[in-house]
Amino acid sequence: xxxxxLQKLExxxxxxxxxxxxxxxxxxxxxxxxxxxxxxxxxxMPNLVPPLTTVDQVIEYQGKLRAIAPNVxxxxxxxxxxxVTPETIEKAAQAGVVGVKLYxxxxxxxSEHGVANIEAFYDTFAAMEKHDLVLNLHGxxxxxxAPEGTTLEEAFxxxxxxxxxxxxxxxxxxxxxxxxxxxxxxxACGSNVGATITAHHLYLTEADACCDPFAFCKPIPKKPTDRxxxxxxxxxxxxxxxxxxxxAPHPITSKTSSAQGKAPAGVFTQPYVTxxxxxxxxxxxxxxxxxxxxxxxEKLEGFLSKxxxxxYKLPETSGNSLLLERKGEKIAPSVKSESGSVEVGVSRAGAxxxxxxxxxxx
Ligand code: DOR
Ligand code: ZN
Numbered sequence: 001x002x003x004x005x006l007q008k009l010e011x012x013x014x015x016x017x018x019x020x021x022x023x024x025x026x027x028x029x030x031x032x033x034x035x036x037x038x039x040x041x042x043x044x045m046p047n048l049v050p051p052l053t054t055v056d057q058v059i060e061y062q063g064k065l066r067a068i069a070p071n072v073x074x075x076x077x078x079x080x081x082x083x084v085t086p087e088t089i090e091k092a093a094q095a096g097v098v099g100v101k102l103y104x105x106x107x108x109x110x111s112e113h114g115v116a117n118i119e120a121f122y123d124t125f126a127a128m129e130k131h132d133l134v135l136n137l138h139g140x141x142x143x144x145x146a147p148e149g150t151t152l153e154e155a156f157x158x159x160x161x162x163x164x165x166x167x168x169x170x171x172x173x174x175x176x177x178x179x180x181x182x183x184x185x186x187x188a189c190g191s192n193v194g195a196t197i198t199a200h201h202l203y204l205t206e207a208d209a210c211c212d213p214f215a216f217c218k219p220i221p222k223k224p225t226d227r228x229x230x231x232x233x234x235x236x237x238x239x240x241x242x243x244x245x246x247x248a249p250h251p252i253t254s255k256t257s258s259a260q261g262k263a264p265a266g267v268f269t270q271p272y273v274t275x276x277x278x279x280x281x282x283x284x285x286x287x288x289x290x291x292x293x294x295x296x297x298e299k300l301e302g303f304l305s306k307x308x309x310x311x312y313k314l315p316e317t318s319g320n321s322l323l324l325e326r327k328g329e330k331i332a333p334s335v336k337s338e339s340g341s342v343e344v345g346v347s348r349a350g351a352x353x354x355x356x357x358x359x360x361x362x
Contacts, residue, residue, distance in 0.1 A: 001296070002292050010324070015314075019246075023061075026251075044076055078097055080102045100124075126167065139157070173244075195233075200347055237302055330352050331348050
């Protein structure tokens, strides 16, 4: 399809398989933006303060999210920590928790309680394999551990391979993949290894992320050729690659008042996630990286909705759809709480995007 000139399209409700919804007032502001951006199914990250390391904490959090957005299906995760034992995994499976997020200690926001030595968790991974929980990887090594000239993500890829070889039946997601090498590494694994691709990594590169706090995130956007590999993967029709926005809100003041390069990591896309994916793809066509023929209805539906649901063993459709129409709408600069005490800047503020209307199943 010719997205650039297309006036109207209909898509199934998006499944966003990687979201940060925070807590407190920030949560109250962010959770409603899921549906604004066309999402009715979301896989929720556990990097709260304190991190969600017990099943009871996860279930309590899920209750709070459901109270704010009763129409959204929240898939929940535990934060991998020494207290997450094989017994915890059994309890998590019984409670309907679907994944466990591994943060290398010190790699990103709220990862201080993360994993220092992956091998110490092999019993937990074996239990996850047995109970069919998904392992969600923040696939980056610490800066000190990456060889010169290798990105933090590329240096992590051998660990992905080792984990897959050791636990062949464990479903693994390489979250927010950002490099051509990661795309290849995921393709080389069996069908139970997949990867999420964000909206912002379809349009940002290191040249944006270096200097604009609202484009800075972890993993950091890479070279144009890496971005282009992600665009191609997103429209490849390969079900291993599905949408996970990694939308990560931070107070606008923390972004604007930090010294250059010191802003907290995270790009906030949630209120327009579906539209931002479409914008990234449209720009990919304009640059000649992907073609209009790549943008079929089937491939868009697969990437934005069906493949993620399939990987998480959900029905492939929720029955809800989205009507997207060109009406000259522009991305608002920020979202805020009623009192104005919480404000978050939105990625690509001012860009013209499709307007979104829900078509809910009867
Ligand atoms: O940019 C990021 N922000 N990357 C992450 O891994 C965490 C996230 C956050 O929680 O802010
Ligand atoms: Zn994340």
